[in-house]
Amino acid sequence: MQEFSEIQTYGWIFNVISSIIIIVIVLFLWNYLEKKVYILFILPILLLVFYFMLEKLETNIDYTGIHYRMLPFQKSEKVIEWIEIENIQVREYIIYPGKTATISRFEVYAIFDDFGLYVFLKDGRRFIFGTNRPDEIKELLKQIHKF
Numbered sequence: 001m002q003e004f005s006e007i008q009t010y011g012w013i014f015n016v017i018s019s020i021i022i023i024v025i026v027l028f029l030w031n032y033l034e035k036k037v038y039i040l041f042i043l044p045i046l047l048l049v050f051y052f053m054l055e056k057l058e059t060n061i062d063y064t065g066i067h068y069r070m071l072p073f074q075k076s077e078k079v080i081e082w083i084e085i086e087n088i089q090v091r092e093y094i095i096y097p098g099k100t101a102t103i104s105r106f107e108v109y110a111i112f113d114d115f116g117l118y119v120f121l122k123d124g125r126r127f128i129f130g131t132n133r134p135d136e137i138k139e140l141l142k143q144i145h146k147f
Helices: 011-032 035-054 134-144
Strands: 004-008 056-061 065-071 078-081 085-092 100-103 106-109 115-121 126-131
Touching (some): 004 134
Antiparallel strands (some): 065 078, 085 115, 100 106
């Protein structure tokens, strides 16, 4: 049986741009603020950039279900088993990227994607998992179930 695995990050371009922005901000603050005060501005910016550098979405689909984990905050992998799923579909969506949030009754796990795996559970919960490889997921879903 075929399996699907995808790991999404912001990538090296985002990291380079973020590093340049940090250097410019640090140089500006270094020249125009007292040395004790500029730490209050730099620390939150550094924490935010490091968060985006570490953020990663791991999605695996196999015969047991859908396994997902959004790092760095979700340490353990969560599983949605096939018997819990009422409906599942892959479709295009427009959503702001890089967020784990609840939007319009959906729990969204996405980085930078144009397509999402929409999962509707029997208990009423709804999920969207962003993907850059929608065709592979569609083929796998045809093999696993008749969704």
